[in-house]
Amino acid sequence: MRNVEFRIWRGDGKGGDFRTYTTGIDDGMVVLDAVHKIQAEQANDLAVRWNCKAGKCGSCSAEINGLPRLMCMTRMNSLPLDEPVTIEPMHSFPPIKDLVTDVSWNYEVKKRIKPFKPRKPDAADGTWRMQQADVDRVQEFRKCIECFLCQDVCHVLREHTKHDEFIGPRFFVYTAALEMHPLDTEDRVPDLKETDGIGYCNITTCCRQVCPEHITITENAIIPLKERVVDRYFDPLTRLFRMFK
Amino acid sequence: MPDVKTYSYDVLVIGAGGAGLRAAIEAANSGVRTGVICKSLLGKAHTVMAEGGMAAAMANVDDRDNWRVHFSDTMRGGQYLNNWRMAELHAREAPDRARELEAWGALFDRTSDGRILQRNFGGHRYPRLAHVGDRTGLEMIRTLQDHGIHQGMDVHMECTVLSILMDGGRVAGAFGYERNNGEFVIWKAKAIVMATGGVGRAFKITSNSWEYSGDGQSLAYRAGADLMDMEFVQFHPTGMVWPPSVRGILVTEGVRGEGGILKNKDGHRFMFDDIPDLYKNQTSDSEEEGWRYVQGDKSARRPPELLTRDHVARCINREVKAGRGSPHGGVFLDIAWIKKYIPKAEDHIRKKLPSMYHQFKELAGIDITREPMEVGPTTHYIMGGIRVDGDSQMSTVPGLFAAGEVAAGLHGANRLGGNSLSDLLVFGKRAGEYAAEFARKNGQGAVDNGQVEAERARALAPLERGASGENPYAIQYELQEKMQELVGIVRVESEMKEAIEVVGRLKERAERAGVAGSRIYNGGWHAAMDLRNLLTVSEAIARCAVLRQESRGAQFREDFQSKDPEWAKYNLITRQDGGGMTVEKRPIPPMPDELKQIIEEMK
Ligand SMILES: Cc1cc2nc3c(=O)[nH]c(=O)nc-3n(C[C@H](O)[C@H](O)[C@H](O)COP(=O)(O)OP(=O)(O)OC[C@H]3O[C@@H](n4cnc5c(N)ncnc54)[C@H](O)[C@@H]3O)c2cc1C
Numbered sequence: 001m002r003n004v005e006f007r008i009w010r011g012d013g014k015g016g017d018f019r020t021y022t023t024g025i026d027d028g029m030v031v032l033d034a035v036h037k038i039q040a041e042q043a044n045d046l047a048v049r050w051n052c053k054a055g056k057c058g059s060c061s062a063e064i065n066g067l068p069r070l071m072c073m074t075r076m077n078s079l080p081l082d083e084p085v086t087i088e089p090m091h092s093f094p095p096i097k098d099l100v101t102d103v104s105w106n107y108e109v110k111k112r113i114k115p116f117k118p119r120k121p122d123a124a125d126g127t128w129r130m131q132q133a134d135v136d137r138v139q140e141f142r143k144c145i146e147c148f149l150c151q152d153v154c155h156v157l158r159e160h161t162k163h164d165e166f167i168g169p170r171f172f173v174y175t176a177a178l179e180m181h182p183l184d185t186e187d188r189v190p191d192l193k194e195t196d197g198i199g200y201c202n203i204t205t206c207c208r209q210v211c212p213e214h215i216t217i218t219e220n221a222i223i224p225l226k227e228r229v230v231d232r233y234f235d236p237l238t239r240l241f242r243m244f245k
Numbered sequence: 246m247p248d249v250k251t252y253s254y255d256v257l258v259i260g261a262g263g264a265g266l267r268a269a270i271e272a273a274n275s276g277v278r279t280g281v282i283c284k285s286l287l288g289k290a291h292t293v294m295a296e297g298g299m300a301a302a303m304a305n306v307d308d309r310d311n312w313r314v315h316f317s318d319t320m321r322g323g324q325y326l327n328n329w330r331m332a333e334l335h336a337r338e339a340p341d342r343a344r345e346l347e348a349w350g351a352l353f354d355r356t357s358d359g360r361i362l363q364r365n366f367g368g369h370r371y372p373r374l375a376h377v378g379d380r381t382g383l384e385m386i387r388t389l390q391d392h393g394i395h396q397g398m399d400v401h402m403e404c405t406v407l408s409i410l411m412d413g414g415r416v417a418g419a420f421g422y423e424r425n426n427g428e429f430v431i432w433k434a435k436a437i438v439m440a441t442g443g444v445g446r447a448f449k450i451t452s453n454s455w456e457y458s459g460d461g462q463s464l465a466y467r468a469g470a471d472l473m474d475m476e477f478v479q480f481h482p483t484g485m486v487w488p489p490s491v492r493g494i495l496v497t498e499g500v501r502g503e504g505g506i507l508k509n510k511d512g513h514r515f516m517f518d519d520i521p522d523l524y525k526n527q528t529s530d531s532e533e534e535g536w537r538y539v540q541g542d543k544s545a546r547r548p549p550e551l552l553t554r555d556h557v558a559r560c561i562n563r564e565v566k567a568g569r570g571s572p573h574g575g576v577f578l579d580i581a582w583i584k585k586y587i588p589k590a591e592d593h594i595r596k597k598l599p600s601m602y603h604q605f606k607e608l609a610g611i612d613i614t615r616e617p618m619e620v621g622p623t624t625h626y627i628m629g630g631i632r633v634d635g636d637s638q639m640s641t642v643p644g645l646f647a648a649g650e651v652a653a654g655l656h657g658a659n660r661l662g663g664n665s666l667s668d669l670l671v672f673g674k675r676a677g678e679y680a681a682e683f684a685r686k687n688g689q690g691a692v693d694n695g696q697v698e699a700e701r702a703r704a705l706a707p708l709e710r711g712a713s714g715e716n717p718y719a720i721q722y723e724l725q726e727k728m729q730e731l732v733g734i735v736r737v738e739s740e741m742k743e744a745i746e747v748v749g750r751l752k753e754r755a756e757r758a759g760v761a762g763s764r765i766y767n768g769g770w771h772a773a774m775d776l777r778n779l780l781t782v783s784e785a786i787a788r789c790a791v792l793r794q795e796s797r798g799a800q801f802r803e804d805f806q807s808k809d810p811e812w813a814k815y816n817l818i819t820r821q822d823g824g825g826m827t828v829e830k831r832p833i834p835p836m837p838d839e840l841k842q843i844i845e846e847m848k
Pocket residue numbers: 259260261262263264265282283284285290291292293294295296297298299300381382404405406407440441442443452453456460461495625626648649650651662663664665666667669
């Protein structure tokens with residue numbers, strides 16, 4: 001057990017600041033454990049979301065020493081402990097209280113994306129046949145735990161607050177999962193261009209780097225979607241691009 | 246009431262896990278106004294954590310499987326205390342519910358002929374669990390969520406229901422608060438589906454999250470409903486044991502389904518030492534046969550690691566108590582050993598068990614493709630809950646339905662792995678359907694303002710007491726310690742009676758709980774309000790466990806170590822009676838001959 005200092009952002013929609021807490025850290029503890037310990041012993045009313053404590057639900061997103069991460073998957077011994085550990089809420093969403101932000105915008109965005117529309121069943125009993133190789137690609141996208149860390153880090157939302165014109169990397173992954181689903185028959189390409197703002201993404205790959213599920217957001221989801229948009233709307237350009245490749 | 250918001254629905258679903266979402270989809274599709282409430286954000290309920298898979302006798306991998314085998318496996322696993330009607334409906338309807346998920350966009354792992362792949366799990370005779378690697382629950386909840394949001398239901402995220410509002414003997418709605426701002430809400434409803442999950446937070450070592458404070462069981466109990474089988478709490482044999490902060494986090498049974506074996510500190514595979522008579526015929530007696538089984542050899546019998554959870558948990562407990570455990574008080578679970586049989590074992594393990602690989606790598610610094618894991622039992626699931634009608638899922642309170650983990654019946658004395666996810670869909674659908682029907686036939690009950698006022702005052706009390714009140718977390722931790730110690734895997738009357746006394750004392754302290762701060766997302770305030778439910782279910786568990794003087798399924802009594810045929814005839818019913826709790830025996834209704842015959846045939 002050793003004592004470690006934490007700087008935790010305390011506040012709400014009206015504002016707030018960092019407060020310092022010192023607590024004892026045991027072998028193997030993660031940041032979320034430390035936050036819970038502080039909550040139980042020193043700050044009963046501290047607001048923090050969590051559920052699974054195993055990186056499966058995507059509830060405990062925050063910024064730890066400036067990096068968007070899951071608190072339950074960040075081992076204390078992976079951080080420099082002789083300086084204070086800073087924990088603050090995600091910046092791309094309005095604060096509610098302490099480490100909890102209002103992420104409801106994400107749920108509104110998802111509702112606007114056209115839902116899954118399967119082709120007619122392949123077999124008389126109403127089922128389909130798909131090979132593992134055909135579902136592998138989409139299974140990668142379906143690993144998403146909706147932690148919204150990618151949304152948090154993306155400069156289009158974080159710095160330019162284009163929340164009305166840009167759906168963000170999470171929902172490009174979602175759209176990609178639908179578009180590349182072996183059974184889906186819907187067409188989302190016009191929306192990608194017109195309402196989803198895929199053009200704003202300049203492939204900085206920041207989103208991919210923070211994804212705790214290691215989804216290759218840019219290469220596997222966004223770039224293929226951009227290609228579909230380009231193929232549909234700017235065809236001659238693509239041909240040129242392909243010629244030089 | 247001036248500062249209380251009001252919404253009005255035909256069907257109100259409390260809970261947005263697999264059961265709640267499936268119920269809401271059914272109700273909304275039938276054209277009634279449907280609202281859903283959940284404590285966390287949408288899509289984060291417990292269901293998201295389920296790993297291994299969902300049981301459905303589709304016979305995609307082994308064509309000998311059918312609903313009759315699934316039915317008899319479920320009954321055998323439940324030691325025949327199950328509601329046999331539910332076990333029958335579940336086995337018959339699960340395949341359709343699984344296929345329906347596919348029609349809504351779920352992508353299960355595939356067989357070589359392109360159908361849904363199924364894997365082995367404890368207590369299931371044939372490979373039966375539809376799965377997606379080891380993140381099946383995520384696939385299920387996301388599919389239901391993404392489909393559900395387009396079915397015209399209203400979702401109230403991050404709201405906690407504190408009590409069911411009653412109009413005489415029937416439901417009229419629910420009262421609760423929004424976590425974000427602490428504002429109170431009344432949801433009027435003609436019918437309510439309770440789908441709030443389990444009670445694991447009553448124990449110290451658990452795979453369950455903060456949400457599992459027994460709300461649904463406790464709310465229904467206070468509304469006058471019967472609870473049933475509350476003594477049966479499942480201790481999953483394999484939770485993480487190290488580091489201390491992750492103690493209890495689940496290690497999926499899928500590890501054993503893929504060939505993982507259990508060893509003690511001497512490297513001895515102790516599960517071969519003790520195979521119950523009920524399972525002798527179905528269990529292999531050599532390493533080689535067990536391996537052939539997990540590889541799909543139909544002539545082989547299953548390895549002893551895949552015996553039912555209650556048995557495996559007790560065997561592990563015995564090894565540890567006898568001093569043959571691992572360094573941190575568990576035993577070893579080894580999947581890396583399969584490299585003896587398959588060439589690219591590392592890749593295979595990472596592909597089949599990606600989230601386990603991840604979990605051990607990041608939380609314990611262990612590479613499961615090379616080293617064994619350390620595991621020990623963890624509180625995982627409650628078989629007991631609200632007593633319901635097998636067909637309609639209505640409780641003993643008119644208009645109050647229940648589905649999923651919060652309901653009792655399907656699993657009897659012990660649940661088989663994979664039977665929960667299928668339970669959620671089969672009975673979630675039924676509950677939604679019958680609740681909608683109830684709502685169409687019955688008008689809206691009147692909300693009792695006196696009840697609302699009393700609940701409101703009760704909820705505000707901890708804030709009024711402020712920081713000088715008792716620390717709610719301290720009360721909660723003490724309850725968890727005591728339940729773990731006194732009503733855990735091995736039970737004895739004197740200890741359980743002590744637990745009942747402890748609960749009594751903690752109830753008094755809970756009445757004095759206080760927290761500082763405002764009503765905006767105040768964790769301490771939320772914890773203070775959860776205490777009442779945690780204490781109610783803890784008391785019910787302890788009282789039922791004392792009364793059942795035998796060892797059966799998940800309940801092991803040191804003072805009554807064997808199964809007693811007399812006790813096979815009863816379920817235990819918990820009920821509120823003039824403020825106090827009563828527990829009584831209720832005879833299990835006789836099983837129809839047709840079902841009896843199936844059980845005979847499959848013996
Ligand atoms: C780690 C883990 C792995 C598992 N693996 C498997 C598996 O492989 N196969 C299997 O079959 N089963 C598995 N289980 C069991 C299974 O996941 C659960 O039993 C099941 O998901 C419960 O679903 P549910 O719909 O009943 O409840 P949940 O999914 O827990 O949902 C409960 C809902 O109720 C809400 N709620 C609770 N109280 C209130 C309240 N007071 N007010 C408002 N809302 C409330 C919650 O917010 C939540 O939305 C596993 C469980 C765990 C913990």
